[in-house]
Amino acid sequence: MDEWVAEVLRGQILAGEFGPGARLREAALTDRLAVSRGTVRAALWRLAQEGLLEKIPNKGYAVMSVSADAMMELSTLRHALEALAARIVASDPTPARKAAVLAAFERICEAVRQRDRAAAIEADFRLHLTIIEASGHRQLREHYRLIEGQIRLYHWLAEEIMPLEDHVTMHEELVAAILLGDAPRAARLAEEHSTRYGMAMWQVLKRRDEERAMIAPRAMLASAARI
Structure with a gap:
């Protein structure tokens, strides 16, 4: 039952x-x-392990906050894992691996043709998940699952930083490097993509963090003036 509750809450958070x-x-949940x-407590604990929630002493759980620095840490870990997965898959491009990667890429293309941004963002991430799974590297897959939910917390930024066709x-x-079996190129491209995407998100979040930092003192001064 706690798995069902976790699934419901995960969907609502994302x-x-x-x-x-x-x-x-x-109590409310x-x-x-x-x-x-x-059951609720077990589900919240599960989501905290996924990195979607943080435990606040004496207050329970809250959705993980997003910030430029936290996103950059996540991004550097992500591109290391994705580069390794791309290298592994491209080093042995079996028919099954190639079919899985190509099918995932086709879903991105179809979403873009339909002008469906939400579907394109999801299909984009699914391609990366497909490469991770196709690697067959158990430890790599398990480590990626630990950050999958956290990565999704930042998906809303995609609309601001990426034109639809860029997906x-x-x-x-x-995809071409993987299909051709060019492992070094596949690893480099995977890392470059994640790094470029991560840097663009970092810039957006950094601006927002700076804006919040400027607004907070003003709000405190305004509140003090009313006393």
Whole structure:
């Protein structure tokens, strides 16, 4: 049952129903989902292990906050894992591996043809997941699963930093390198893609962090003036 509750809450968090920093209260979730408090607690713990929630002492759980620095740490880890996976898959491009990667890329192309941005963002990430899974590297897959949810927390930024067509153009060479069995090139392209994407997100978040830092003192001064 806690797996079902975790799945429901995970979907709501990734859909933005619970924004960054939002508190998830056990009592309210117990009533809303009609499950036991222990079940809710187990589900919240599971999501915390995935990096979607953070445990706040004496206050329970809250959705993980997003920041430029946290995103950059996540991005550097992500591109290291994705580069390794691309190298492994391209070093032995079996028919099954090539078919899986090509099918995942075709889903991106179809989403772009349909002008469906949400589907394109999801298909884009699914391509990376496909390469991770196709690597057959158990430890690599397990480490990637630990950050998968956190990566998804930043997907809303894709609309601001990436034109729709880039979901296709940014992956064409990577997919071609894998299909041709060019492992060094595949690894380099995977790392370059994640690095470029991560840097663009970092710049957006850095601006927002700086804007919040400027607004906070003003709000405090305004509040003090009213006292």
